[in-house]
Amino acid sequence: xxxxxxxxxxxxxxxxxxxxxxxxxxxxxxxxxxxxxxxxxxxxxxxxxxxxxxxxxxxxxxxxxxxxxxxxxxxxxxxxxxxxxxxxxxxxxxxxxxxxxxxxxxxxxxxxxxxxxxxxxxxxxxxxxxxxxxxxxxxxxxxxxxxxxxxxxxxxxxxxxxxxxxxxxxxxxxxxxxxxxxxxxxxxxxxxxxxxxxxxxxxxxxxxxxxxxxxxxxxxxxxxxxxxxxxxxxxxxxxxxxxxxxxxxxxxxxxxxxxxxxxxxxxxxxxxxxxxxxxxxxxxxxxxxxxxxxxxxxxxxxxxxxxxxxxxxxxxxxx
Amino acid sequence: xxxxxxxxxxxxxxxxxxxxxxxxxxxxxxxxxxxxxxxxxxxxxxxxxxxxxxxxxxxxxxxxxxxxxxxxxxxxxxxxxxxxxxxxxxxxxxxxxxxxxxxxxxxxxxxxxxxxxxxxxxxxxxxxxxxxxxxxxxxxxxxxxxxxxxxxxxxxxxxxxxxxxxxxxxxxxxxxxxxxxxxxxxxxxxxxxxxxxxxxxxxxxxxxxxxxxxxxxxxxxxxxxxxxxxxxxxxxxxxxxxxxxxxxxxxxx
Numbered sequence: 080x081x082x083x084x085x086x087x088x089x090x091x092x093x094x095x096x097x098x099x100x101x102x103x104x105x106x107x108x109x110x111x112x113x114x115x116x117x118x119x120x121x122x123x124x125x126x127x128x129x130x131x132x133x134x135x136x137x138x139x140x141x142x143x144x145x146x147x148x149x150x151x152x153x154x155x156x157x158x159x160x161x162x163x164x165x166x167x168x169x170x171x172x173x174x175x176x177x178x179x180x181x182x183x184x185x186x187x188x189x190x191x192x193x194x195x196x197x198x199x200x201x202x203x204x205x206x207x208x209x210x211x212x213x214x215x216x217x218x219x220x221x222x223x224x225x226x227x228x229x230x231x232x233x234x235x236x237x238x239x240x241x242x243x244x245x246x247x248x249x250x251x252x253x254x255x256x257x258x259x260x261x262x263x264x265x266x267x268x269x270x271x272x273x274x275x276x277x278x279x280x281x282x283x284x285x286x287x288x289x290x291x292x293x294x295x296x297x298x299x300x301x302x303x304x305x306x307x308x309x310x311x312x313x314x315x316x317x318x319x320x321x322x323x324x325x326x327x328x329x330x331x332x333x334x335x336x337x338x339x340x341x342x343x344x345x346x347x348x349x350x351x352x353x354x355x356x357x358x359x360x361x362x363x364x365x366x367x368x369x370x371x372x373x374x375x376x377x378x379x380x381x382x383x384x385x386x387x388x389x390x391x392x393x394x395x396x397x398x
Numbered sequence: 399x400x401x402x403x404x405x406x407x408x409x410x411x412x413x414x415x416x417x418x419x420x421x422x423x424x425x426x427x428x429x430x431x432x433x434x435x436x437x438x439x440x441x442x443x444x445x446x447x448x449x450x451x452x453x454x455x456x457x458x459x460x461x462x463x464x465x466x467x468x469x470x471x472x473x474x475x476x477x478x479x480x481x482x483x484x485x486x487x488x489x490x491x492x493x494x495x496x497x498x499x500x501x502x503x504x505x506x507x508x509x510x511x512x513x514x515x516x517x518x519x520x521x522x523x524x525x526x527x528x529x530x531x532x533x534x535x536x537x538x539x540x541x542x543x544x545x546x547x548x549x550x551x552x553x554x555x556x557x558x559x560x561x562x563x564x565x566x567x568x569x570x571x572x573x574x575x576x577x578x579x580x581x582x583x584x585x586x587x588x589x590x591x592x593x594x595x596x597x598x599x600x601x602x603x604x605x606x607x608x609x610x611x612x613x614x615x616x617x618x619x620x621x622x623x624x625x626x627x628x629x630x631x632x633x634x635x636x637x638x639x640x641x642x643x644x645x646x647x648x649x650x651x
Contacts (some may be wrong), residue, residue, distance in 0.1 A: 274489050274490075
């Protein structure tokens with residue numbers, strides 16, 4: 080258990096020092112990283128640990144972002160209160176959808192979640208008065224921990240207090256998820272992933288546990304989505320489009336879904352890669368696609384898996 | 399002796415086809431009952447009914463007096479009835495420890511402990527070590543199931559079912575895929591383990607008449623969905639006509 084704790088501590092220290100080392104632009108870039116990383120912790124409980132690949136997970140990002148917009152629209156300015164509300168909303172929406180979806184596995188589960196994601200997307204598009212249609216709806220500035228930080232402009236706020244606030248959220252989310260996957264509950268999820276039929280005969284409530292994983296992953300998605308929406312200041316239907324769900328899958332595979340830290344590594348790598356490639360070429364999607372193909376073929380364990388292999392190689396052959 | 403598991407006039411039809419017809423049988427405390435019969439006799443259907451996977455078209459399936467028809471595997475595990483499959487069923491990515499712990503978690507009703515640390519639960523740990531020991535898997539606790547030998551996988555499969563503390567265990571051809579020389583070894587391990595684990599009765603579905611003869615207290619022969627015989631081994635094997643039917647002369651020969 081020493082290894083993962085060391086990785087977590089090292090990562091925390093590195094991110095805590097980051098604003099003092101790199102230009103403000105890159106600090107700002109870390110906000111979407113935090114949002115995606117938290118969402119992916121949840122996504123991977125479903126994918127890496129329970130064996131269910133959702134193609135509609137961006138729906139929950141949307142619930143977070145639109146929840147933030149609705150809350151600020153109603154005049155509530157507390158980020159924490161908003162988080163509680165979007166978590167409850169995502170749970171309320173994930174329960175009925177999950178009930179339908181968890182009866183299926185593999186491609187059928189994927190297609191059903193994709194369908195619900197698309198439904199939600201068209202709902203956002205059509206119900207103009209509630210959602211602002213294709214132009215989205217504004218997410219106003221909020222207080223964190225009851226503090227206004229009025230002397231900071233939005234950019235400074237994002238790169239300063241909000242950066243550390245999100246880092247804190249990621250640490251809390253990461254700790255919670257670590258406990259979940261290493262609990263008796265988490266063990267039963269992994270038996271479902273490996274062999275659902277055998278699991279049933281060992282007393283595992285397969286459907287109920289898949290549903291629980293789905294709901295927990297939705298809550299993490301909503302928190303991530305709230306961060307993403309707040310950063311841009313806009314809840315926008317693009318955030319819910321199926322390509323966004325695909326992007327979550329991409330990040331998980333890039334980082335390595337078999338490793339606890341894989342999705343976090345994936346989110347970071349994706350954000351940095353996308354940023355660099357976009358400034359280099361307008362064909363950045365092409366390059367990203369090629370990288371994904373390469374990863375799937377050559378390193379199916381992703382970047383985190385590659386790191387573990389390298390570590391073993393070094394440890395196995397002392398100089 | 400108390401009856402643990404029984405069927406009363408159970409029939410199961412798939413459309414026109416009657417897989418089981420008015421089957422009445424009972425498994426009592428302390429017994430090892432073998433279910434034999436040619437392919438298509440209805441053994442699998444009977445096993446699936448006994449384990450609550452299928453609902454009978456007519457009749458009752460009782461486990462310690464409770465109707466378990468169609469209750470499903472999870473409820474059955476809670477009742478105290480476990481099943482090991484003919485084809486080896488393991489969790490490829492889980493270690494031996496985790497595989498057995500999964501059953502112990504169910505047994506100790508700790509499955510909803512979402513934030514508890516599995517590794518620091520002494521109650522689970524102790525039971526896992528105990529079960530692993532019974533099956534000689536103690537030294538392999540931290541080995542991933544996929545890396546075990548075929549024989550060890552079979553033992554792990556059964557060990558995880560035993561970890562549920564079942565009163566009755568249903569073994570579906572437990573020695574299939576195991577070499578002839580190992581068959582008796584595995585059977586002896588299983589029966590000894592069952593005794594140590596406090597299992598009160600075993601239902602064995604088996605093709606191999608050697609094993610059936612050596613270990614059964616009673617033999618139930620099925621043919622075309624009906625109970626053909628329900629006899630102790632000495633009387634069963636004295637009836638050559640019966641044995642011919644059960645071993646199954648292929649049609650057209």
